[in-house]
Amino acid sequence: MRINCPFCGQRVVEEYVYLGDAKLTRRPEGGSDHDHVYLRDNPTGRHRELWRHEGGCGAWLVVERDVTSHRIFSVMLADRGQNAN
Amino acid sequence: MQIDRLSSGGLIDRSSPLGFDFDGVRYEGFAGDTLASALIANGVRLMGRSFKYHRPRGPLSAGPEEPNALMTLGAGAKSDPNVRATTQELFDGLEARSQNHLGGLRRDLLAVNDVFHRFLGAGFYYKTFMWPSAFWERIYEPLIRRAAGLGALSGEPDPDEYEHAHLHCDILIIGAGPAGLMAALTAGRSGARVALADEDFRLGGRLNAESHQVGGGGAADWAAAAAAELATLLNVTLLPRTTVFGVYDGGIYGALERLADHIAAPAAGAPRQRLWKVVAKRAILAAGAIERPIAFENNDRPGIMLAGAARTWINRYAALPGRRAVVFTCNDDGWRTARDLQTAGAEVTLVDSRAGQAKAEGFRTIPGGALVDTGGRRRVSHVSIRHADGTVDRVAADMIAVSGGWSPTLHLTCHLGGRPIWDETLAAFIPGPNPPPGLSVAGAARGVCSTAACLKDGAQKAVAALGDIGVTAPPAGAPAAEDGPVSIAPFWFVEGAKRAWIDLQNDVTLKDLQLAHQEGFRSVEHMKRYTTLGMATDQGKTANVIAIAAIAALTGRSVEETGTTSFRPPYTPVPIAAFAGRHRGGEFRPTRLTPSHDWAAAQGTDFVEAGLWMRAQWFRRDGEAGWRDSVDREVKTTRSAAGIVDVTTLGKIDVKGPDAGAFLDRLYQNSFSTLAIGRCRYGLMLREDGIVFDDGTAARLGAEHFLVTTTTAKAVEVMRHMEFCRQCLWPELDVSLVSVTEQWAQYAATGPRARDLLRKIVDAEHDLGDAAFPYMACAAVSVCGGVPARLFRLSFSGELGYEIAIPARYGHDLVDVLVRAGAEWGAAPYGVEALGVMRVEKGHPAGSELDGRTTAADLGMARLGAKKATGFIGREMARREGLTRPDRETMVGLRPVDPQAKLSSGAHFIEIGAEPTLANDLGWMASAVWSPELESYIGLGFVRGGGQRMGDRIRAWDGIRGADIVVEIVSPHFVDPEGERLRG
DSSP: OEEEETTTEEEEGGGOEEEEEGGGGSOOTTOOOHHHHHOOOOOSSEEEEEEEOTTTTOOEEEEEEETTTOOEEEEEEHHHHHHHO | OOTTBOSSOSSOEEEEEEEEEETTEEEEEEETOBHHHHHHHTTOOOOEEOTTTOOEEOOSOSSTTOSSOEEEESSGGGOEEEEETTTOBOOTTEEEEEOSOSBOSTTBGGGHHHHTGGGSSTTHHHHHTOSOTTHIIIIIHHHHHHHSOOOOOOSSOOOSOEEEEEEEEEEEEEOOSHHHHHHHHHHHHTTOOEEEEOSSSSTTGGGGTOOSEETTEEHHHHHHHHHHHHHHOTTEEEETTEEEEEEETTTEEEEEEESSTTOSSOOTTOOSEEEEEEEEEEEEEOOOEEEOOOBOTTTTSTTEEEHHHHHHHHHTTOBOOOSEEEEEESBTHHHHHHHHHHHHTOEEEEEESSTTOOOOOSSEEEETOEEEEEEOSSSOOEEEEEOTTSOEEEEEOSEEEEEOOEEEOOGGGGTTSOOOEEETTTTEEEOOSOOOTTEEEOGGGGTOOSHHHHHHHHHHHHHHHHHHTTOOOOOOOOOOBOOOOOOBOOOOBOTTOSSOEEETTTTEEHHHHHHHHHTTOOSHHHHHHHHTTTOSTTTTTTTHHHHHHHHHHHHTOOHHHHOOOOOOSOSSOOOHHHHHTTOSGGGSSOOBOOTTHHHHHHTTEEEEEETTEEEEEEEOOTTOOSHHHHHHHHHHHHHHTOEEEEOTTSEEEEEESTTHHHHHHHHBSSOOTTOOTTBEEEEEEEOTTSSEEEEEEEEEEETTEEEEEEOTTTHHHHHHHHHHIIIIIOTTSOOEEEEOTTTEEEEEEESTTHHHHHHTTBOTTSOOSTTTSOTTBEEEEEETTTEEEEEEOOOSSSSSEEEEEEEGGGHHHHHHHHHHHHGGGTOEEOOHHHHHHHHHHHTOOOTTTSSSSOOTTTTTOTTTTTTOOSOOTTHHHHTSHHHHOTTSEEEEEEEESSTTSOOOTTOEEEOTTOOOOGGGOOEEEEEEEEETTTTEEEEEEEEETGGGOTTOEEEEEETTTTEEEEEEEEOSOOSOTTOTTTTO
């Protein structure tokens, strides 16, 4: 799989680390709760996930991907994605 | 004597004879031969024994689909098992051995299995070796492993080199037959970046194996001319001997290039094979097709081969596979083989399963016939032919060429989940509607059959692929070629056949499928697994389709209803060594060395791995009998004079920006925005779930500049977490982070003489007095006459201590200067073991205590940052009921009543007199060391409600090491609990 890093371009998946559901970026205002820490969506199909280009620029990315076909629909810097929510 | 070599023709170089050995016998072949073709030319047909029944076998095919002719090449550590003789290029001095027999290949004692075949059918393992179960490991399994199998590994380390490489291209073309070459010519002439890979050492595919004409000349000549043109194009990368074995997401293709497997004496150190990761915008699969046999009684004898393979032996290798040939076919392609055999001088009988196929061609034809049995031990000697009218006659034959039709080589189209579909006209599976994105299929691989159509299709597919990436190019002009229609009447197996082999490599017969059906198996997937059909190293390349058709017939369904077949990577076997590449032994993963590593090594140091780092464990001195002597000395030296330890491996992260303090406040349990410039503070970092994540110190070097340290083990994760918080949680904070771990070498000098020692190093203008530079101070200083450095007054050992950081390039020299400066007081370097002893004596938690289960309260640090106003990561979740229970296991010190009783980490605590059961478990010992200061073993452990149990006696029970020691619960601060020394 390759991910199109907004800074570095198309890079192989080995350069990235994976964190999971992008809802982790929406930390509750008053601090974490059980739902935020433990409950994740695990859909078949389209999913917004957090990846970090650790072997490159170090940016955290929100990648929208079909987890069955590995087709990638969009890649966004996580700090921008935050503001877009 | 090459008794079966034709006197002329073939793509071999008769001026380059090559000598080789097979089972100790010397033979001669020519350059351009494969091992199998050279053996055939030498009259050898028996090349192996079958997997289960040890039946004599010869090559079925002339290519990578070969199930029978597997051999072991080379000897000793260099030996390479299960090499397909049909693809192994011949070289001078090649040594090959046949496999899977007891005694010789000709008189295999295990051939007795064939006599008892009735008892060895499908599922016999499951039925026969049911009981007693104790027999399985010791008796049954070794017995089966000896009797059934393929070649054996040498058991020695692989002496060869393997490497990885990346290739980026516009168009990857897989297969260099008629379609692939035309695609490559079209794409290559357009100027696009093209890679053309073919598993063969000679480009051309079937063009090299056929007698017909292309463009008015020999098919092989046209292929050679096309390859020669491609070789002149700088934008085309030719990859012969390269198998594209897998398709992966994002247009990535795995390929294995055999660089030295055809060379008698490869250059020393040159890689044997190269694993390519090809990234292609578009790919064209032009892998051709694989012929399949027909299942009839005893269809596995040496001399029985695919019809297309017979043509390959004759036309490409000028080897005559037999002189009295029977061709058995259900399609027109078999007729070509009959013609080529006849031209080459064989006497031919053609049996066509189709009625009414009786053209006069100058050889005997039997329409509507079938082969019902064969005879001959080490080579077929006769065949029984059933005529359309039911009569059977017996014909002498030394070879049988079989054609059951061709199956497109569509394996790669299935690698990302695509499923083939059944084409009734072709009687074959063709690529389904969901090939991997970016991959198109051309030529025979998608069921296009005539040479002319393949040539045109290759060019057209290239035009389309180029169009996808914005390149407009005309198709290369296709030469004139044979353009016959496909004529096939599907014929899978001969009625009434029993021991008719379907999967030759795993010895699965029609009877086995019938048995599986009888026993209730219906689904293809279940039948496959029960009979092991298609599960050998050839993955059923010649077997799968017949098996599905046979199952369809058994269950009374159509092939389409019965199911399809899918393929996973790799297309052909890839050595694990190729995947490993250079990542083996010491290079399995990177090794990180500190700047003073060589200095430490010169001191006679033993190193220990700490993540990727190598750290000095202890420094051996003359007269020290074991590591304990060294460690005890290092601890005593440090506590009485001074010690120097390399702490470069701790993670160092520069945190800068107007919001740096606010950022750290949100990240750590305690506050940093209140920290004065020029001061350090201990920091405890929690995970979001409230458990302790890591600890370290932060030094405030400026109003907007902090330097935080992490533990060696967690440096990468902490950096990742901090960047996550910065980018994903609080992008509004103006702060930036950079890891400076490798920019600074850092050493701790600690002990009563530490200040005296530092005074000799740090330039005189810096006042190191306790008032000017107290405990937890930090400053930029210069050392050794102007070298910039950073000084921190920190202590992990509990003694007066400093840490000095210096640009990494000076690390090697600085440690040497420090040790020399301390010599007058007997100061000495120490390793991580002594570091560990002293931190346990001081009750500092480290990795064994920060084990991902403990809370700040468990470690006695609940009050750290208690007055803090802002929230921080983990605060809310740490307040959960389960993490604040008063009876949680909390960290305490443990001292054995008998000081010499050796404590062990991992021991469990139980009350004196209690049974060592889970219900009675009070906690565990996390760290245990010998304390030279206390002259006793001591430990840090977690005891249920430990804080309220000071002075109680319990047992440290270690069932694994057989220890059961009475210990007293004490404060974890064993040495200098008030901290007077470090403030001194």
